[in-house]
Amino acid sequence: MRNATNARIIWIAALVMAAYGGENDTFLLRNATVHPVSAPAMENASVLVVDGKIAEVGAKIAPRGKVKVIEGRGLHVYPGMIDSGSPIGLAEIASVRETVDTGEIGDFNPQLRALIAVNPSSEHIPVVRANGITAVLVTPGATGGGRGGAAGSLIAGQASLMHLDGWTWEEMEIRRGAALQMTWPVIQSARGRGDLETLFQALGARRTTFAEARRNQQQQVQKIQEFFDAARRYQTARAAGEAVDPDLRYEAMIPVLEGKEPLMITAAREREIREALDFAARERLRIVLAGVRRPGKTLEEIAKRNIPVILGTTFATPLEEDDPYDDPFTLPARLHKAGVKFAFASFGVQFARNLPYQAAQAVPFGLPYDEALKSVTLYPAQIWGIDPEYGSIEKGKYADLIVTDGDPLEIRTQVKMMFIKGVPVDLESKHTRLYKRYSARP
Amino acid sequence: MRRAILTGVFSAAALLAADVTVIQNATIHTVTKGTLKGSIVIRDGKIADVGEKVMTPAGARIVDATGKHVIPGIIDAHTHIALDSINESSVSVSSMVNVAEMLNPESISIYQALAGGVTACNSMHGSANAIGGQNVVFKMRWGADARGLVFDKAKPSIKMALGENPKRQGSPQGLQIPGLQSPQNLRYPGTRMGVEDVIRDAFTRARAYQREWKDYEARKARGEKLLPPRRDLELEPLVEVLEGKRLVHAHCYRADEILMLIRVFDDFNIRGVTFQHVLEGYKVAKEIAGRGHGASTFSDWWSYKVEAYDAIPYNAAIMHRKGVLVSLNSDDAGGAELMRRLNTEAAKVMKYGGLSADEALAMVTINPAKQLQIDRWVGSIETGKDADLVIYDKDPLSIYAKVEKVFIDGKQYFDRDEDMSRRPKLEAEKEGLRKKLLDQQKQAAPQNRRPS
Numbered sequence: 001m002r003n004a005t006n007a008r009i010i011w012i013a014a015l016v017m018a019a020y021g022g023e024n025d026t027f028l029l030r031n032a033t034v035h036p037v038s039a040p041a042m043e044n045a046s047v048l049v050v051d052g053k054i055a056e057v058g059a060k061i062a063p064r065g066k067v068k069v070i071e072g073r074g075l076h077v078y079p080g081m082i083d084s085g086s087p088i089g090l091a092e093i094a095s096v097r098e099t100v101d102t103g104e105i106g107d108f109n110p111q112l113r114a115l116i117a118v119n120p121s122s123e124h125i126p127v128v129r130a131n132g133i134t135a136v137l138v139t140p141g142a143t144g145g146g147r148g149g150a151a152g153s154l155i156a157g158q159a160s161l162m163h164l165d166g167w168t169w170e171e172m173e174i175r176r177g178a179a180l181q182m183t184w185p186v187i188q189s190a191r192g193r194g195d196l197e198t199l200f201q202a203l204g205a206r207r208t209t210f211a212e213a214r215r216n217q218q219q220q221v222q223k224i225q226e227f228f229d230a231a232r233r234y235q236t237a238r239a240a241g242e243a244v245d246p247d248l249r250y251e252a253m254i255p256v257l258e259g260k261e262p263l264m265i266t267a268a269r270e271r272e273i274r275e276a277l278d279f280a281a282r283e284r285l286r287i288v289l290a291g292v293r294r295p296g297k298t299l300e301e302i303a304k305r306n307i308p309v310i311l312g313t314t315f316a317t318p319l320e321e322d323d324p325y326d327d328p329f330t331l332p333a334r335l336h337k338a339g340v341k342f343a344f345a346s347f348g349v350q351f352a353r354n355l356p357y358q359a360a361q362a363v364p365f366g367l368p369y370d371e372a373l374k375s376v377t378l379y380p381a382q383i384w385g386i387d388p389e390y391g392s393i394e395k396g397k398y399a400d401l402i403v404t405d406g407d408p409l410e411i412r413t414q415v416k417m418m419f420i421k422g423v424p425v426d427l428e429s430k431h432t433r434l435y436k437r438y439s440a441r442p
Numbered sequence: 443m444r445r446a447i448l449t450g451v452f453s454a455a456a457l458l459a460a461d462v463t464v465i466q467n468a469t470i471h472t473v474t475k476g477t478l479k480g481s482i483v484i485r486d487g488k489i490a491d492v493g494e495k496v497m498t499p500a501g502a503r504i505v506d507a508t509g510k511h512v513i514p515g516i517i518d519a520h521t522h523i524a525l526d527s528i529n530e531s532s533v534s535v536s537s538m539v540n541v542a543e544m545l546n547p548e549s550i551s552i553y554q555a556l557a558g559g560v561t562a563c564n565s566m567h568g569s570a571n572a573i574g575g576q577n578v579v580f581k582m583r584w585g586a587d588a589r590g591l592v593f594d595k596a597k598p599s600i601k602m603a604l605g606e607n608p609k610r611q612g613s614p615q616g617l618q619i620p621g622l623q624s625p626q627n628l629r630y631p632g633t634r635m636g637v638e639d640v641i642r643d644a645f646t647r648a649r650a651y652q653r654e655w656k657d658y659e660a661r662k663a664r665g666e667k668l669l670p671p672r673r674d675l676e677l678e679p680l681v682e683v684l685e686g687k688r689l690v691h692a693h694c695y696r697a698d699e700i701l702m703l704i705r706v707f708d709d710f711n712i713r714g715v716t717f718q719h720v721l722e723g724y725k726v727a728k729e730i731a732g733r734g735h736g737a738s739t740f741s742d743w744w745s746y747k748v749e750a751y752d753a754i755p756y757n758a759a760i761m762h763r764k765g766v767l768v769s770l771n772s773d774d775a776g777g778a779e780l781m782r783r784l785n786t787e788a789a790k791v792m793k794y795g796g797l798s799a800d801e802a803l804a805m806v807t808i809n810p811a812k813q814l815q816i817d818r819w820v821g822s823i824e825t826g827k828d829a830d831l832v833i834y835d836k837d838p839l840s841i842y843a844k845v846e847k848v849f850i851d852g853k854q855y856f857d858r859d860e861d862m863s864r865r866p867k868l869e870a871e872k873e874g875l876r877k878k879l880l881d882q883q884k885q886a887a888p889q890n891r892r893p894s
Contacts, residue, residue: 095747124745317777321550322872324865325557350745357786360841411789411841431744435756435795438724439763 025052025399025422028063032072032403037079037377038392047077049399052422057393075416078373078408079392080134080400082380084310085159085264085290085345086352087139088128089118089169094350103142104157108227110252112157114140115176118169124349126429129164131353132402132415134425135174137161137345137384141181141266154224156181158252159264161384163400165425178384179264179288180256184272184279185220187213221275228283232257259286262384264310268319270296277301288383291347293319293331299338308383309335309342311375313351314361326365332375333366343380360409372409398422461486463852464498465833468507473514473800473807474822482512484829487852492823505833505847513803513838514822515561515830515850516784519738519810520691520718520771523565523778524549524580524591531570531611534630534640537600538675541567542578545588551778552591556582556856558782559832559845562593564814567601569693572608572631572640574601576679577691579814581830581850597815599689600679604699605749608637638702645710648680655681683712689815690715691738695749697725704729716813718771720761721753727764736767736813741790758805759795769810789839799839828852 030046034057048056048067063069092099101117118138128136141156158177166172187210208216231253237244238254255261263285267273273295280287290310295302302309311332318327335342344359346352359372381391389398402408403417418425463484470492471477483491483498491497498504522528526544530536545565555563561582567575579596612632631637654671661668682688690707694700694717704726707715716736717723721744723730723737730737739761744753762768770787772780780787788802811821819828829852836843848856 093745093748093751123751315779315783317551317554317779322868325554325861350743354742357841361783364835364842364844409841411786412792412839414793431754431756431794434724434752434754435760438727439756439760441725441728 024424025419026050027068027070027422028061029070029072029077029401029403030061032075032077034077034393035079035373036393037374038394046072047393047399047401049401049419049422052399054393054395054397054399056395070417072403074405076404076406076408077393078132078402078404079377079390080402080418080420081132081355081376081408082343082384082391083128083133083136083346083352083355083376084343084380084383085139085312085347086128086136086349087114087141088124088136088164088349088352089120089122089138089162090114090140091349092119092122092124102140102156104140104153107154107223108249109140109153109157110155110180110256111248112140113160113176114138114157115160115162115169115173118160118162118172120166120169120172123430124352125164126426127431128349128352129418129425130415130427130429130432131356132404132408132418133164133353133355134400134402134418134420135161135163135390136352137178137380139181139347141183154183154185154220155227156183158261161386163420165420165423174386174390175384177252177255177261179262180252181290182224182263182265184265184267184276185217185224186268186272187217221279224279228253228257256285257283259284262286262288264288264290266291268293270294270298273298273302277305277307280307281305290345292335293328294323295335299334299340303339306341308379309340310345310383311335311342311358312345312347314344314358329361329365332359332362332372336367336371341379341383343375343383356409357411363409369409376409461852462490462499462502463505463829463849463854464496464502465505465507465512465831466498468510468512468833469837470823471511471513471800471803471838472823473803474824477800482823482829482831484831484849484852487829489823489825489827489829489831491825507833509835510846511834511836511838511843512823513559513785513832513834514807514827515820515832515848516559516806517769517810517814517816517821518555518560518563518772518774518781518784518806519716519769519813520773521555521563521565521778521781522568522773522775523551523555523563523781525565525775528775529568529570530575531568532629534571534608535573535644535676536567536571536575537573537644537677537679539567539575540578541565541575542588542592545578545580545591547586547588547591551774551776551781552582553584553856554778555774555781556584556848556850557845557858557861558778559785559834559838559848560778560781561830561832561848561850562811562814562816562820563781564596564599564691564810566599566691569601569603569607570611572603572637573644573680574603576600579816582848582855583850583853584855593816595816595819597689598679598682598687599691599814600683601691601693602641602703603693604637604703605634605693605695606747607693608640609633612636634699634702637699638706641703642706642709644677644680645684645706645712648677648684649710651677652681652684684710686713689813691718692716693718695719695721695753697722700726701729704733704735708733716769719773721750721757723766724754724757724760725752727761727766730761731765736769736809737761738769738771738810738813740773741770741787742794755790755794758791759797762791762797762801762805763795767809767812768805769813770805771810785834785838785843786841789841792839802839 028048033043034045035041046061048061087102090101137159139159159179159181160176161174161178162172231250234250265276267276288308291312292309316328359376378391381387399422401419406413465482480494481496483496524546530539564579566577577599579593580591581593611629720737742755758768774781784806788806791797791802808821811817831849833847834843846858
């Protein structure tokens with residue numbers, strides 16, 4: 001029975017592949033269980049896609065004219081998943097500097113746009129999308145494992161929303177300036193690459209005292225303030241029609257200062273979160289908090305001010321040795337309980353395909369399943385402001401769809417088909433190619 | 443006195459059920475003998491009985507596991523947890539050092555691993571040298587001292603490493619740290635050719651050393667009076683490898699270097715090596731299986747360095763299908779991040795390659811046990827084996843499952859409910875300490891800040 005289903009899927013996939021690249025964004029997917037995410041699941045339902053958009057979702061949709069029919073019996077349809085932070089396309093092999101384009105030199109680089117440096121031929125792209133991820137917020141900042149020029153700047157540049165398919169980065173674009181990526185300074189005696197610092201200490205270098213570390217951090221905060229002040233003077237002068245020398249850095253700040261583009265601030269611990277919240281309030285900025293790990297008492301305020309949060313991996317070990325062993329597992333449930341809207345990000349490339357499991361890991365520790373599913377589909381679309389077109393299976397939205405043999409958050413589930421704007425997407429990758437090649441080695 | 447006598451009486455009465463625990467009505471994944479619904483009797487730290495129907499001795503502690511799943515304790519064949527020092531990287535052959543000396547029983551990783559269903563692990567020397575140091579196998583007996591953690595029945599082993607890591611110290615483009623590394627103190631080897639030479643040279647010297655001792659023993663047996671050879675602490679562990687008394691765990695990535703080591707070991711007649719990481723093992727699965735070597739790999743790591751760029755998540759499945767004994771490991775060092783979810787790492791071989799649930803579970807239980815040669819005591823749920831058991835609330839191969847209880851040697855070392863109920867008290871204690879510290883700081887601060 002299962003074999004028959006598989007055979008049919010392969011046949012359909014073959015049919016679909018043959019037409020790939022053409023005007024192939026109209027079809028009727030029928031007899032499947034449809035999970036719109038924005039509404040309860042519908043069994044034996046169909047999705048009609050016309051010109052890349054969802055035209056109808058329901059129990060009985062009559063095929064119109066010669067529309068292509070895809071049989072979905074025994075399968076499940078979900079919206080494609082969205083990763084709210086990954087340098088995918090900018091970083092290929094973490095340890096090889098030449099293949100890494102994150103982390104530009106300099107503290108303030110709001111003018112940089114992640115999308116324009118995305119390598120559409122990156123081997124990571126097909127690997128990640130094969131697990132049901134159709135869109136990513138590609139981030140310019142240095143991330144764990146990535147070795148860019150700088151250890152980590154304060155404003156890294158503009159993160160862009162993009163699809164995980166396209167011949168060029170232009171074709172992959174959803175929104176070029178989706179958010180400005182910023183890191184709130186941390187009080188730390190070891191700045192930069194941890195390992196090196198430890199080594200220097202081992203070699204007898206003097207340890208930075210807390211007071212010194214605190215002073216360093218306050219200087220960084222001061223720098224941020226000065227940069228925003230300067231950007232605001234530039235904005236005011238421009239608005240007043242004064243003759244100013246154009247400055248691409250300040251130009252890039254204007255949408256943020258006007259609240260049109262969110263500022264995505266990485267802040268893990270209570271102290272940094274508190275400072276970032278105060279800063280945002282003072283500057284009247286629209287912010288998204290990222291990489292929150294130990295929010296402590298700030299949780300209430302985050303909820304009250306409706307500030308969305310992007311969570312990193314739930315799999316991490318606790319930040320402090322004496323934190324409960326399950327602290328990272330329960331964090332999403334605690335945010336949910338406090339009324340905070342959040343989405344998940346892989347914040348990496350290597351494990352970006354495990355995004356659905358990051359969300360699922362929070363379920364046995366208190367997060368309702370539906371919330372976990374929304375945190376990788378509808379919520380990121382809402383947080384990044386693309387929910388009129390993405391994030392759920394609703395009439396009028398783009399058909400970014402995945403067809404699976406079960407719950408996409410469960411490890412054993414296979415993604416059988418994917419559509420981006422209604423166009424079927426190849427699910428083969430370097431990994432499946434090598435698998436086939438070496439399985440066949442005599 | 444009276445109380446002592448009374449206690450004695452009670453003890454005698456309880457003797458029948460001394461140290462007996464029965465886990466009842468569970469779905470039991472024995473791993474080696476199928477899955478059944480039934481009970482497990484634990485007596486004196488060992489599994490006394492497993493079956494659909496078992497005899498429950500009167501007075502036994504009953505653990506109701508209705509609707510729950512039991513698996514043998516997870517075994518991680520490759521970690522570096524609870525070690526205060528991992529790499530002795532100043533020499534190309536550091537076989538004389540032993541990480542067991544560095545075991546820190548207070549490392550929180552032990553508890554985190556335990557709470558993730560891991561009951562034993564192989565904590566190893568690092569990969570900085572072609573031939574590294576000696577490793578330690580221990581059980582997560584949280585609370586025991588360093589000696590009490592060690593699984594003393596495990597066969598001793600040694601770490602080896604091929605590829606990028608051992609040649610890094612020999613690369614002028616490698617890790618550049620002023621004062622530590624300069625063209626003057628580059629360390630041989632700096633190429634994969636050199637790595638092969640270091641290994642071949644070391645075992646050649648070990649063989650000569652072994653012969654020297656054999657000659658000495660033979661002449662001594664003939665009644666000759668002579669001085670014994672000088673002990674060589676570098677070569678002694680390598681002689682043990684030659685004699686099959688010490689296992690080898692060889693860190694490797696690329697197919698060429700895996701094949702290289704197989705051929706070197708062919709020449710020295712060394713068998714039963716476990717290749718570690720072995721991310722291109724799928725390309726030479728036939729050669730690995732042909733010599734009876736094993737492989738301990740990652741589920742889905744790749745691309746973090748050049749030698750990991752051809753890594754695929756189907757590696758475990760291909761190697762398994764071609765007859766290699768495969769386990770999945772964490773390589774955790776700082777904390778037990780991956781270690782505590784090896785159950786779902788195992789589930790990935792079902793997704794990538796379509797292996798069965800039993801094959802998946804075997805890769806984190808009985809297979810690593812075989813690789814560490816501790817499978818006589820642990821790795822499956824069988825009568826006579828150590829009662830190292832994990833109770834999950836759901837199918838352990840599901841991402842939605844969580845660990846509820848963990849037993850090692852029949853003793854309960856982790857209980858989620860107990861852990862949760864301890865938290866308010868711990869939090870209050872922490873708060874108290876925080877306050878005390880603040881008070882002390884206040885008192886220590888000068889009362890009068892005016893200049894005198």
